[in-house]
Amino acid sequence: MLHQLPPHRAAEVLSEVEPDQRKHLVAELSTSQLSEVVKQMPHDQAADLLADVPDAQRAEILAGLPGRSQVTELLRYPEDSAGGIMSDRFITLDADQTVGAALQKLHGIADSETTSITYLYVTDADKRLVGVVPLRELVFRRPDRRIRDIMLRDVKHVWADDDQETTGRMFDHYHYLAVPVLDRDRKLVGIVSANQVIDVLQSEATEDMQLMVGLSGEERARTPWKVSFPKRLQWLCINLITAFIAGGVVGMFESTIAKWTALAIFLPIVAGQGGNAGIQTLTVIIREMALGEMNKGDSWRALGKEGLLGLLNGLAIGLIVGVVGWFWKHSITLGVIAGIAMLLNMLAAALAGVLVPFTLRAFRIDPALASGILVTTVTDVAGFLFFLGLAALAIMVGWR
Amino acid sequence: MLHQLPPHRAAEVLSEVEPDQRKHLVAELSTSQLSEVVKQMPHDQAADLLADVPDAQRAEILAGLPGRSQVTELLRYPEDSAGGIMSDRFITLDADQTVGAALQKLHGIADSETTSITYLYVTDADKRLVGVVPLRELVFRRPDRRIRDIMLRDVKHVWADDDQETTGRMFDHYHYLAVPVLDRDRKLVGIVSANQVIDVLQSEATEDMQLMVGLSGEERARTPWKVSFPKRLQWLCINLITAFIAGGVVGMFESTIAKWTALAIFLPIVAGQGGNAGIQTLTVIIREMALGEMNKGDSWRALGKEGLLGLLNGLAIGLIVGVVGWFWKHSITLGVIAGIAMLLNMLAAALAGVLVPFTLRAFRIDPALASGILVTTVTDVAGFLFFLGLAALAIMVGWR
Numbered sequence: 001m002l003h004q005l006p007p008h009r010a011a012e013v014l015s016e017v018e019p020d021q022r023k024h025l026v027a028e029l030s031t032s033q034l035s036e037v038v039k040q041m042p043h044d045q046a047a048d049l050l051a052d053v054p055d056a057q058r059a060e061i062l063a064g065l066p067g068r069s070q071v072t073e074l075l076r077y078p079e080d081s082a083g084g085i086m087s088d089r090f091i092t093l094d095a096d097q098t099v100g101a102a103l104q105k106l107h108g109i110a111d112s113e114t115t116s117i118t119y120l121y122v123t124d125a126d127k128r129l130v131g132v133v134p135l136r137e138l139v140f141r142r143p144d145r146r147i148r149d150i151m152l153r154d155v156k157h158v159w160a161d162d163d164q165e166t167t168g169r170m171f172d173h174y175h176y177l178a179v180p181v182l183d184r185d186r187k188l189v190g191i192v193s194a195n196q197v198i199d200v201l202q203s204e205a206t207e208d209m210q211l212m213v214g215l216s217g218e219e220r221a222r223t224p225w226k227v228s229f230p231k232r233l234q235w236l237c238i239n240l241i242t243a244f245i246a247g248g249v250v251g252m253f254e255s256t257i258a259k260w261t262a263l264a265i266f267l268p269i270v271a272g273q274g275g276n277a278g279i280q281t282l283t284v285i286i287r288e289m290a291l292g293e294m295n296k297g298d299s300w301r302a303l304g305k306e307g308l309l310g311l312l313n314g315l316a317i318g319l320i321v322g323v324v325g326w327f328w329k330h331s332i333t334l335g336v337i338a339g340i341a342m343l344l345n346m347l348a349a350a351l352a353g354v355l356v357p358f359t360l361r362a363f364r365i366d367p368a369l370a371s372g373i374l375v376t377t378v379t380d381v382a383g384f385l386f387f388l389g390l391a392a393l394a395i396m397v398g399w400r
Numbered sequence: 401m402l403h404q405l406p407p408h409r410a411a412e413v414l415s416e417v418e419p420d421q422r423k424h425l426v427a428e429l430s431t432s433q434l435s436e437v438v439k440q441m442p443h444d445q446a447a448d449l450l451a452d453v454p455d456a457q458r459a460e461i462l463a464g465l466p467g468r469s470q471v472t473e474l475l476r477y478p479e480d481s482a483g484g485i486m487s488d489r490f491i492t493l494d495a496d497q498t499v500g501a502a503l504q505k506l507h508g509i510a511d512s513e514t515t516s517i518t519y520l521y522v523t524d525a526d527k528r529l530v531g532v533v534p535l536r537e538l539v540f541r542r543p544d545r546r547i548r549d550i551m552l553r554d555v556k557h558v559w560a561d562d563d564q565e566t567t568g569r570m571f572d573h574y575h576y577l578a579v580p581v582l583d584r585d586r587k588l589v590g591i592v593s594a595n596q597v598i599d600v601l602q603s604e605a606t607e608d609m610q611l612m613v614g615l616s617g618e619e620r621a622r623t624p625w626k627v628s629f630p631k632r633l634q635w636l637c638i639n640l641i642t643a644f645i646a647g648g649v650v651g652m653f654e655s656t657i658a659k660w661t662a663l664a665i666f667l668p669i670v671a672g673q674g675g676n677a678g679i680q681t682l683t684v685i686i687r688e689m690a691l692g693e694m695n696k697g698d699s700w701r702a703l704g705k706e707g708l709l710g711l712l713n714g715l716a717i718g719l720i721v722g723v724v725g726w727f728w729k730h731s732i733t734l735g736v737i738a739g740i741a742m743l744l745n746m747l748a749a750a751l752a753g754v755l756v757p758f759t760l761r762a763f764r765i766d767p768a769l770a771s772g773i774l775v776t777t778v779t780d781v782a783g784f785l786f787f788l789g790l791a792a793l794a795i796m797v798g799w800r
Contacts (some may be wrong), residue, residue: 021583106539117536118577119517130638136517138539139506172602175595177518177577194594195575198601202572205605206687213679221688221698225705225712232680233713239676241668244724250665251728261658265650268668268780276639276773279613280632287606288621298621305625313630317636324644328651371678380668 002029007137011040014049018182018220023052035050035061043067044087044190046056047074058133073189081161082167085200086190089366092123093147100357109286118177119191127156127187129180140186140321158184160189164200208290209367212282214239241374246271246380253388255353260400261392262329266338270387272347273317281306281353282375289357303354310350311343318343333399336392341387346381348386402428412442414449420623423452430469435461443467444487447474461777473589473607482567483560483601486581486590492523493547494534500543502533518577521592522551527587529555529580557582560589564600569692571597608690611768612682614639646671653788660800662729663791664723666738670787673717674745674779681706681753682733686768689757704753710750711743718743733799736793741787745779748786752778 002010002025014037026034026049034053037045038061050058050071062068070088091109093102102120120138122131131151141150157180158167170179171194181190207217213323214235220229250257250267253291276346285302288294294302299312322339326332352375394400402410402425414422414437426434426449434453438446438461438616450471452473470488477483486521491509493502502520520538522531522699531551541550558567570579571594581590609616616633619628650657650667657663659747685702688694694702726732752775792798 034498043483093541103539107542109540129514135539136535139503139535140509142507170593171598175598177594193575194598195571196575198571198575198594201598201601204603205602205609206691209605209609209683209687213683214676215680215683217685219605221684221694221702221705224470224800225708228709229712232709234714235680235715236673236677237718237720238525240669240673240720243672247665250668250681251662254624254661254665257657257664258661261654262651264664264667265647267664268650268671268784269640271668272638272643272646272776272780273640277632278613279772280615280635283613283615284619284621285607287609291602291606293622302621305621305628309788311626312625312632313636316633317640320637320640321706337631369423372679376676380672384668 003033007033007036009041010037011045015045017043018222019048019052020218020220022049026052027079028194029190031057031060034378035064038065038071042087042089043070043074043135044085046071048079050075051079052211054286055351071105077160080164081160082158082162082164082192083190085164085196086160086192087196088115088190090180090188090191091117092127092188093120093153095124095130095146095148097147099138099141099147101143102147103138103143106138115241116192118193119180121155121180121188121191122147123188127180129157129186129188131155155180158192165204165290167192168171168197168204170199171324172201172256174293204290208286208368209368212286212372214370215248218391226264235373237372238370242373242377242380244385246377249384251382253392254385256388256392256395259333259395260391262334263329263388265329266325266334267384267387269321270338270341270345270385271380273321273342274349274375274383277310277313277346278349278353278375278379280371281309282357282371285354286371289361290368299354299358303351304351305345310347312372314346316342317346333394336388337394341390342400344386345383348382349379361362403433407433407436408440411445415441415445418620419448419576419621420618420620420627422449426452431457431460435464435644438465438471442489444488444489446471446477446486450475451479451536452488465469467724474632476788477560481560482558482562482564482581482592483590485564485567485596486592487596488561488590489517489587490580491517491520492527492588492593493520493548494521494553495524495530495548498543499538499547499549499550501543503538506538511712512515518593519580521555521580521588521591522547523588529557529582529586529588531555532580550786553582558592559584565604565690567592568597568604572601572691574671604690608686608768611766611770612686612772613772614770635773638770642773642780643778646777646784649781649784650788653784653792656788656792656795659795660791662731663732663788665729666725667787668736668743669721670741671780671783672740673721673742674749674783675776676774677710677713677717678749678753678779679772681709681750682757682771685754685757686771689761689767699754699758703751706750707747707756710747712744714743717746721797731800733794737787737790737794741783741790743785745783747776748782749779 007052119141120133120134131153132155133151156174160181160183178191180188180194181192183189210217216231237286318339321342322335325338356371356374361367416486447747487575492641520531520533520536527562531553532555533551537550560581560583578593581592583589616631720740721742722735725738726735756771756774761767
């Protein structure tokens with residue numbers, strides 16, 4: 001179908017589809033078709049598309065492109081940086097102009113170039129950003145005012161090489177419709193609009209949820225199974241290694257279980273409850289980190305709060321497990337052991353839920369990455385050790 | 401500190417803090433203090449604040465408020481509806497005006513009322529929405545054009561009682577800076593801007609992650625432990641019930657374990673791997689649902705893909721578990737049983753990961769709500785049943 005569409009329609013289609021679908025579609029088009037399509041695109045979309053094209057083909061397409069230098073400029077920045085998501089459609093004003101003169105200048109500009117504009121930027125002779133004028137000011141101010149007098153001077157900006165997550169947080173904290181992007185010489189090189197950031201925030205949230213449970217961070221329902229399969233298997237294998245470690249702990253106590261098979265019933269309960277509590281803590285911490293509200297100094301406070309919650313929930317859940325253990329198997333010893341192991345494992349869960357993401361972050365690893373697997377490994381191993389260890393001890397001293 | 405601030409500063413502070421902090425701060429202020437503060441707020445923020453105030457106090461504050469009727473109007477809508485997040489700061493134009501006349505009218509409007517405006521709305525005599533004019537059109541069009549001729553007629557809108565998630569998706573699909581909100585008579589009652597939606601999308605993503613693991617959906621690192629404790633305990637107790645059900649399944653096979661204690665080592669491995677795979681599937685489905693890209697018709701396709709992945713990963717992981725089981729405990733029977741149980745549990749995990757969220761949604765329950773607990777319950781119970789059931793069978797026919 002894409003082959004049949006006129007270039008400007010094909011350009012629209014390619015700007016709407018998901019990035020991984022676009023990659024497949026682009027591979028289907030010839031160099032000359034792509035050249036025609038890219039000509040119809042705004043520079044930032046052209047750059048996004050060309051980033052997916054093999055080097056030789058890209059050079060050929062760029063050679064025939066009118067906006068070649070601008071697109072090349074945009075291609076310089078990594079895909080997940082502010083420079084990678086910015087658009088170069090912005091209009092600059094001169095500080096000495098009047099509102100009326102500015103309005104006159106703006107009358108001539110074609111409609112397609114103005115659709116995403118909400119702010120006008122004021123730059124000096126060196127293209128350095130000195131101020132910003134919201135479009136609305138031109139509407140609501142008297143025509144004889146000077147731009148210099150109505151512009152806002154304290155302009156919040158991002159650097160072109162800033163991470164897109166940093167950029168997203170900027171919109172979350174200050175409520176702007178667009179933010180200017182500066183290069184390291186403080187020259188204005190582009191703008192990022194709130195819309196682009198909505199996409200970024202959505203995909204960052206998806207990524208965090210996915211990484212935590214051992215998914216790739218980019219998996220969608222439409223991802224072909226051939227792509228999903230090796231990626232998921234990889235994490236399942238890592239999880240399997242940790243499961244074998246936990247299984248090894250159980251193996252250490254095989255003779256204990258042989259003497260007291262009722263233990264096998266409470267094993268998954270003690271470990272599973274701890275895992276659940278640990279994941280709760282982890283989810284809170286990971287999300288706060290993503291929202292930029294969990295700094296180094298906060299780790300102690302988080303540890304204190306989660307430790308306290310672990311203690312309280314551990315006492316409550318431990319009591320219930322203990323009482324059930326006692327009456328179910330008519331063994332007060334089993335109840336006491338299960339209850340204490342449960343309490344200790346809830347504390348271990350709280351510690352792991354806080355320390356795992358903070359440790360990963362200290363090593364500059366994404367704190368969401370497989371942290372769910374790590375936390376449940378801790379709660380499995382700790383749960384088995386506490387519970388079976390106490391049981392072995394009870395058998396040794398003859399309480400059973 | 402809040403007591404010392406002049407009302408307009410206190411209003412700024414209260415509009416920036418998190419909703420649950422605001423609730424605590426508001427409780428510290430007297431009715432007369434609150435009255436002064438609320439007078440300094442835009443209507444939508446005033447309504448948000450008054451929603452947290454006891455009925456009697458609210459009536460008293462409203463009685464002395466200049467914008468009383470508008471705030472009362474905003475208070476009518478539930479907090480998580482489009483009406484609940486909308487602002488009533490919008491400017492309407494008449495279709496028969498010229499651009500020049502509109503500009504003239506707009507010159508007199510105070511700055512504080514225009515800061516969030518990007519579109520002007522065109523309404524008829526009954527206040528029904530008939531068109532929209534982006535502010536930029538007034539800047540870029542000739543002054544003698546009529547509003548009727550330059551306005552866009554096909555205006556996308558939301559209904560005041562629409563869910564805020566629906567509103568968020570609108571911004572995700574169409575890239576607007578603001579969307580008009582209509583009541584059921586098609587009268588324009590407010591606007592929702594992209595900024596408000598960024599907050600909504602962030603909190604929706606947080607909510608989904610939290611509900612899935614049995615958190616309240618609103619827990620933040622700063623939530624006091626007294627608030628967190630009962631909420632987390634509640635879900636841990638529900639998880640405990642499911643853990644006891646799973647424990648009960650193990651209990652049914654206590655005599656099997658007594659005869660063959662090595663089984664206890666593989667129990668948590670078979671169940672845990674299944675749980676991990678199920679949560680992976682669940683995470684993909686929940687997130688797609690939240691992004692509005694998982695409709696009823698997609699359930700079969702999702703089931704097909706996840707079923708296939710379950711089969712393939714099940715074969716791979718089952719093979720590894722089987723071989724390890726065989727060599728670790730020098731029992732080919734144990735290996736075969738563990739491998740087959742692993743494969744079957746991975747299939748159960750895929751089914752549960754798809755069916756649990758779709759079933760919850762069919763009953764109009766948030767598909768993220770505790771779905772993690774439900775899925776791991778299925779994988780625990782199924783894993784124990786498959787594994788211990790096969791083992792009991794093997795013992796019965798004398799293979800061990």
